[in-house]
Amino acid sequence: MLEIQNLSTHFHINSTKLFQKLTLKAVENVSFSVASNRVVGLVGESGCGKSTLGKTILGLTKSTEGKVLYEDKNLLSLSNREFLPYRKNLQIIFQDPYSSLNPRMTIFEILTEGLLHHKNIPSSEARSLSIAMLEKVGMKSDILERYPHEFSGGQRQRIAIARTLILEPKFIVCDEVSSALDVSNQAQVINLLNDFKSSMGLSLLFISHDLKIVSYISDEIAIMYLGKIVEYGNKSEILNSPHHPYTFALFSSVYDIHNRKKKRYVVKGEIPGVVNKPKGCYFHTRCPIAKDICKEVDPPLKNVSDTHKVYCHFPGEIG
Ligand SMILES: Nc1ncnc2c1ncn2[C@@H]1O[C@H](COP(=O)(O)OP(=O)(O)O)[C@@H](O)[C@H]1O
Numbered sequence: 638m639l640e641i642q643n644l645s646t647h648f649h650i651n652s653t654k655l656f657q658k659l660t661l662k663a664v665e666n667v668s669f670s671v672a673s674n675r676v677v678g679l680v681g682e683s684g685c686g687k688s689t690l691g692k693t694i695l696g697l698t699k700s701t702e703g704k705v706l707y708e709d710k711n712l713l714s715l716s717n718r719e720f721l722p723y724r725k726n727l728q729i730i731f732q733d734p735y736s737s738l739n740p741r742m743t744i745f746e747i748l749t750e751g752l753l754h755h756k757n758i759p760s761s762e763a764r765s766l767s768i769a770m771l772e773k774v775g776m777k778s779d780i781l782e783r784y785p786h787e788f789s790g791g792q793r794q795r796i797a798i799a800r801t802l803i804l805e806p807k808f809i810v811c812d813e814v815s816s817a818l819d820v821s822n823q824a825q826v827i828n829l830l831n832d833f834k835s836s837m838g839l840s841l842l843f844i845s846h847d848l849k850i851v852s853y854i855s856d857e858i859a860i861m862y863l864g865k866i867v868e869y870g871n872k873s874e875i876l877n878s879p880h881h882p883y884t885f886a887l888f889s890s891v892y893d894i895h896n897r898k899k900k901r902y903v904v905k906g907e908i909p910g911v912v913n914k915p916k917g918c919y920f921h922t923r924c925p926i927a928k929d930i931c932k933e934v935d936p937p938l939k940n941v942s943d944t945h946k947v948y949c950h951f952p953g954e955i956g
């Protein structure tokens with residue numbers, strides 16, 4: 638449904654220390670696809686480029702290179718006006734339910750702002766759609782005239798989800814949507830999204846640093862390190878047979894992957910800076926099986942199976 642090809646996003650920043658302009662490659666040459674009615678989980682340490690990737694896919698951050706194909710069109714080459722018909726179908730939900738809802742708008746105004754922008758419908762219909770949507774996210778329908786500050790974080794996130802889903806989108810970037818919530822609200826929000834995925838045939842790019850949540854909701858998992866996808870594939874293949882040492886390390890810190898014979902392994906050392914990335918494989922400075930070639934040569938894409946890809950010189954050798 639959505640195909641991301643060789644996508645890169647670079648930022649040009651002024652270094653006050655070095656008195657020069659630096660290029661920060663936040664996303665580098667990323668390719669993967671999101672099929673219809675599937676959830677792709679995107680994981681990686683803070684600062685590795687997850688949010689930038691999500692925003693670049695939707696045209697909210699300018700790409701440096703690459704394509705995002707949707708209905709046979711490259712979204713990134715469309716003008717704002719040409720993009721408009723697709724905007725409704727391609728949405729994003731952010732982490733912070735406090736700043737994402739306008740405090741001066743009533744819940745009714747929040748829920749229907751996008752709807753009235755995209756569709757010319759009478760306000761009575763907007764009202765009944767809002768009430769139906771609130772019920773679907775487990776909120777009472779008598780809150781329409783109230784304001785965001787009257788609600789808890791979990792309730793606000795459900796209002797934010799309702800505002801997005803009322804547009805009947807096809808694809809949503811969920812950027813750390815449950816990260817600001819306590820455990821029971823997290824579960825509620827994740828289950829809601831999962832239900833909507835089935836009932837509306839939604840596709841999600843589910844960004845999170847929480848590996849357990851990603852493992853629960855995803856159909857496919859992409860692992861990102863310093864701006865690049867290092868491994869991508871079907872969830873069970875990634876969990877049962879991670880082929881990149883970084884994936885292995887990430888998931889072995891949460892699960893006993895494989896059976897208990899395999900030893901647990903924790904990534905050591907500092908994550909290198911995003912501006913001065915290492916040569917060769919970006920992970921080599923922290924990789925326990927790195928060899929000379931890893932320090933020099935960018936690892937090529939290797940197919941572990943038709944549904945499992947990895948960028949590593951020695952895939953599957955750890956574990
Ligand atoms: N608008 C921006 N201008 C300059 N640098 C940015 C901008 N947005 C993000 N970055 C940098 O890009 C890198 C990736 O950030 P981000 O995508 O937010 O990572 P993540 O969501 O994985 O934590 C970070 O080093 C961040 O500081």
Ligand SMILES: [Mg+2]
Nearest residue numbers: 687688689813
């Ligand atoms: Mg982020």
